[in-house]
Amino acid sequence: MDTGGKPVAMARVELEAVSLYTYSWYRSVFVFAPMLFFRECFVIWRYPVASNEHVNSNGVADTWFRLQLSGGGMISELGVATEKIWGLMDDFPFPPEQFYSGRGLTAGRAKNVIAQMLVFDPSRDKAWFSGIATAIRNPDNNQQLIGIAMAQDQQHEFMHVLAHLLDEYHETDLGPLQSTLDGSSTGYLTNVAPTNTCDALPWKHLVYGGTYNPEVDSLVGAFGANGRFHPESYCLMNGSHDNREFFGGNGQLRVYDRLCNFCRELTAFWIYERLGVLENDVTSWADWIAGYRAPFYDEFPFYAPEKVPQENSDRQPKWFPCAD
Numbered sequence: 001m002d003t004g005g006k007p008v009a010m011a012r013v014e015l016e017a018v019s020l021y022t023y024s025w026y027r028s029v030f031v032f033a034p035m036l037f038f039r040e041c042f043v044i045w046r047y048p049v050a051s052n053e054h055v056n057s058n059g060v061a062d063t064w065f066r067l068q069l070s071g072g073g074m075i076s077e078l079g080v081a082t083e084k085i086w087g088l089m090d091d092f093p094f095p096p097e098q099f100y101s102g103r104g105l106t107a108g109r110a111k112n113v114i115a116q117m118l119v120f121d122p123s124r125d126k127a128w129f130s131g132i133a134t135a136i137r138n139p140d141n142n143q144q145l146i147g148i149a150m151a152q153d154q155q156h157e158f159m160h161v162l163a164h165l166l167d168e169y170h171e172t173d174l175g176p177l178q179s180t181l182d183g184s185s186t187g188y189l190t191n192v193a194p195t196n197t198c199d200a201l202p203w204k205h206l207v208y209g210g211t212y213n214p215e216v217d218s219l220v221g222a223f224g225a226n227g228r229f230h231p232e233s234y235c236l237m238n239g240s241h242d243n244r245e246f247f248g249g250n251g252q253l254r255v256y257d258r259l260c261n262f263c264r265e266l267t268a269f270w271i272y273e274r275l276g277v278l279e280n281d282v283t284s285w286a287d288w289i290a291g292y293r294a295p296f297y298d299e300f301p302f303y304a305p306e307k308v309p310q311e312n313s314d315r316q317p318k319w320f321p322c323a324d
């Protein structure tokens with residue numbers, strides 16, 4: 001597949017970095033399909049800095065970016081970090097130049113720059129803490145944002161930002177997904193749908209009998225409840241949270257070496273968007289379907305695990321078909 005020879009520039013910003021962390025981070029992100037295939041589309045720019053204190057739960061520690069914790073996880077109080085990261089862009093060889101207009105998950109975000117922070121936990125002697133994915137607004141232009149992934153699991157948070165993928169785990173206190181693909185913008189295109197009706201799913205081509213899945217029953221459906229449905233049981237974008245209520249077992253449905261079939265396709269699509277291979281972000285999804293989807297599935301054929309339907313940790317099969 002032709003990427004047009006253009007890089008997706010990516011700033012990686014971290015605390016107390018050593019080279020081992022870069023290697024470990026690279027290996028964790030560029031291991032699953034299709035990321036390994038696209039690795040040369042990325043410029044990874046590292047910014048190691050020293051802090052006077054480690055981040056801790058006792059308020060604002062004297063770290064370079066003044067990151068804060070709550071309950072063992074990062075919180076999105078990023079005033080100092082926002083100033084510093086946007087300041088770094090002055091020296092970055094591929095500064096943010098193109099920004100998504102419009103609405104939805106992409107609104108205002110830089111196409112060609114992502115930031116990621118790994119946060120050192122001295123009690124584990126490595127990067128840790130429960131992660132978040134968010135965006136930081138340009139202090140000099142409030143129409144411009146950079147997506148930022150923070151802490152662990154680093155590859156899961158990174159894919160939130162790179163490919164606008166949503167969490168696939170169930171949270172009982174979340175209401176139905178409001179946004180959906182509406183045909184006038186790709187800004188709402190994602191891996192979670194507000195409906196479980198087969199024909200309305202953005203991944204209907206992957207449901208058994210669909211164009212790219214003629215053979216595998218009981219793998220791709222509409223998993224979830226309450227207006228939030230995702231395609232398969234297991235995916236890097238899943239997790240645990242309240243999964244146990246619906247899926248039984250220990251509720252852990254995250255895998256680290258695999259995106260589900262539709263998240264793989266969306267990742268390739270968004271990389272093409274970010275590269276500018278797909279130029280028009282109003283028609284790009286239709287353009288992808290018309291001209292790029294078939295070559296994508298030639299390169300990355302539909303994947304099925306050995307056992308379907310997939311099982312929870314108690315070896316109980318769990319299958320949520322889509323509805324007619």
Ligand SMILES: [Zn+2]
Nearest residue numbers: 235237260263
């Ligand atoms: Zn997925």
